[in-house]
Amino acid sequence: MAAKKNIIPKISNYLLLxxxxxxxxxxxxxxxxYTVNEINQVVITELGRPIKTVKKPGLYIKKPFIQxxxxxxxxxxxxxxxxxxxxxxxxxxxxxDNYARWKIVDPLLFMKTVxxxxxxxxxxxxxxxxxxxEEVGKYNMMEIIRTSDREIIxxxxxxxxxxxxxxxxxxxxxxxxxxxxxxxxxxxxxxxREYGIETIDVRIKRADxxxxxxxxxxxxxxAERNRISNxxxxxxxxxxxxxxxxxxxxxxxxxxxxxxxxxxxxxxADARATAIYAQAYEQxxxxxxxxxxxxxxxxxxxxxxxxxxxxESKFFKYLIPETTPVE
Numbered sequence: 600m601a602a603k604k605n606i607i608p609k610i611s612n613y614l615l616l617x618x619x620x621x622x623x624x625x626x627x628x629x630x631x632x633y634t635v636n637e638i639n640q641v642v643i644t645e646l647g648r649p650i651k652t653v654k655k656p657g658l659y660i661k662k663p664f665i666q667x668x669x670x671x672x673x674x675x676x677x678x679x680x681x682x683x684x685x686x687x688x689x690x691x692x693x694x695x696d697n698y699a700r701w702k703i704v705d706p707l708l709f710m711k712t713v714x715x716x717x718x719x720x721x722x723x724x725x726x727x728x729x730x731x732x733e734e735v736g737k738y739n740m741m742e743i744i745r746t747s748d749r750e751i752i753x754x755x756x757x758x759x760x761x762x763x764x765x766x767x768x769x770x771x772x773x774x775x776x777x778x779x780x781x782x783x784x785x786x787x788x789x790x791x792r793e794y795g796i797e798t799i800d801v802r803i804k805r806a807d808x809x810x811x812x813x814x815x816x817x818x819x820x821x822a823e824r825n826r827i828s829n830x831x832x833x834x835x836x837x838x839x840x841x842x843x844x845x846x847x848x849x850x851x852x853x854x855x856x857x858x859x860x861x862x863x864x865x866x867x868a869d870a871r872a873t874a875i876y877a878q879a880y881e882q883x884x885x886x887x888x889x890x891x892x893x894x895x896x897x898x899x900x901x902x903x904x905x906x907x908x909x910x911e912s913k914f915f916k917y918l919i920p921e922t923t924p925v926e
Contacts, residue, residue: 627663627664630661630663630664631660631661631662631663632658632659632660632661633658633659633660633661633668634656634657634658634659635653635654635655635656635657635659636656637656637673638672638673638674639670639671639672639673640652640653640654640670640671640672640673640703640706641653641654641659641668641669641670641671641706642669642671642706642707642710643661643666643667643668643669644666644667644669645662645665645666645667646665649707649710649711650666652705652706652707654673654706669706669710671703671706671709671710672703672716673702673703674702675700675701675702675799676700676701676702676703676716676719677698677699677700678698678699678700678701678720678723678724678727679698679804680696680697680698680699680724680727680728681696682694682695682696682805682807683695683728683732684809685731685732685735685736686732686735686736687735687736687738687739687740687742687743688736688737688738688739689739689740691739691740691808691812692808692809692812693735693740693743693806693807693808694806694807694808694809695731695735695743695803695805695806696803696804696805696806696807697727697731697801697802697803697804698801698802698804699723699727699784699787699798699799699800699801699802700798700799700800701719701723701791701796701797701798701799702796702797702799703719703795703796703797704792704795704796704797705795706795707795708793708794708795709794709795709796710795711795712793712794712795713794713795713796719794719796722791722794723787723791723796723798726787726790726791727783727787727798727801730783730786730787730790730801731783731801733786734779734782734783734786735779738773738774738779741772742772742773742774742775742776742779743776743779743803743806744776744806745772745775745776746772746775746776746777747772747775776803780801780802780803783801784798784799784800784801787801
């Protein structure tokens, strides 16, 4: 029984030793083996000194404990700056909000110079802003805003000749924003290569004028819109007056034509009536005179009519009865 009691502690000590050895082995293996995937690149340092760079994905071995794995992104990274003021060649202030796409191409040089992405963004902020400010200062503001000198599509139909000339001068683009930003990208990339960074593309996200200039531009735009609307109103009033004038002219022509036709019809009716009267007179002159006299009586005689004419007048022929002369 005593021998059995002594065996149990020995077995427990062996098991504990094996567990410790396994744990040490796992730790050593974990410190010895490392992986590189498709989105990362690795710099191996030994006691703080860079040893080598690994970019190809796979499983690798390093010295345990004394070598360290430093991982860096192998994908495109984004730099987004705050809006800053720049001065153009025509002495105009403009606030540019730009961004950039960049990539770590030399992780060892990147680690030695800027250490990490935070340091890289700080360095990019200085480099890109200085290059943008330098390039913007070489061109007029219109060059920064527009890409080409294509014709601006406008709803305006007519413009004053002076305004046309001014617009043509403003719209003449020599470089354009695309070419300017291409130059900014090239110059920025030349500088950032010293830090193991490749600048892929630099773009302007937004361009704003200072508030005072913006208010002045909006006021000018408002005045221009009011001028255009007033011109449309005046053109409308002119067209209205022209249409009303044409209408009055056509109405006068229609009335004169109608009056002419009415007079022609009336003349034809009078001529026909005269012909009828002539025929009637030829058939029975006495009866015709009698009818005409009765019509005259109807038109001239009323209850209060006072007529003073000689008794020998034919007017009284049918008013005064004939009397037989006294012998």
